[in-house]
Amino acid sequence: MxxxxxxxxxxxxxxxxxxxxxxxxxxxxxLDPKAITIRLPDEIKWVANPGGSESAVLVGDPSKPGLYVVLNKWKAHHNSKPHSHSNDRFITVISGTWWVGTGTDYNVENLKPIPAGSFVTHYGNEVHYDGAKDGDTILQIFGIGSATSTPAAAK
The missing domain is CATH 1.20.5 (Single alpha-helices involved in coiled-coils or other helix-helix interfaces)
Incomplete structure (x- = not known):
């Protein structure tokens, strides 16, 4: 017992x-929602863009004045034509390899590979082009809006 x-x-x-x-x-x-907000990957809304990319706005609104943060996903074998933005943009390569070129002479053979973990600044009103070759790449881009993209005149 x-x-x-x-x-x-x-x-x-x-x-x-x-x-x-x-x-x-x-x-x-x-967690106190007044102190922190978390969006897990499956809660981030991606929107398809023309030209083979997708974007997800995390903070702000790129079409309006003020700070914005977006994710941009370049799909494999897609890239932009030469263009410029009115303001500086600050980009971190989150995953994959991002391929970049500068100038109005669009030549995919001149693209430079930028590996994940790299940080890049696109200066306002300077011409560049970019994208992904064999695999998708995800970028985090932040800047001050309004974010505009202006196609460059070809040489």
Whole structure:
């Protein structure tokens, strides 16, 4: 009988500790939405663009004045023609290899590979072209809007 009471006491403690740990994990997982917002990958809305890319606005609105942050996904074998933007843009290559060129002479043979983890600045009103070769690439772009893109006149 005494052994049964000891086993029962141990089991109650194990259940109590397990319940305490479980509730602690639940409490720790709840974050104050006034302090932090999280969007998991499946919650990010991607929109298809002409020319073989997709974009997802994370912060702001690129079409309006002010700070914006967007993700841009270049699909394999797609790239832009020479163009410029009115303001500086700051780009981090998140994944894949991004291929970039400068000037109005569009030549895919002159594209330079930029690996994931790299940081690039596109200066306002300077002509460039870019995209992806054999695999998709994802970029994070931030700048000050309104973000415009102006096609460059070919030489």
């Amino acid at each position: 005494k052994r049964y009471v000891i086993v029962q006491a141990i089991m109650r403690r194990i259940v109590a500790i397990s319940l305490y740990l479980y509730l602690g994990i639940l409490t720790a997982a709840e």
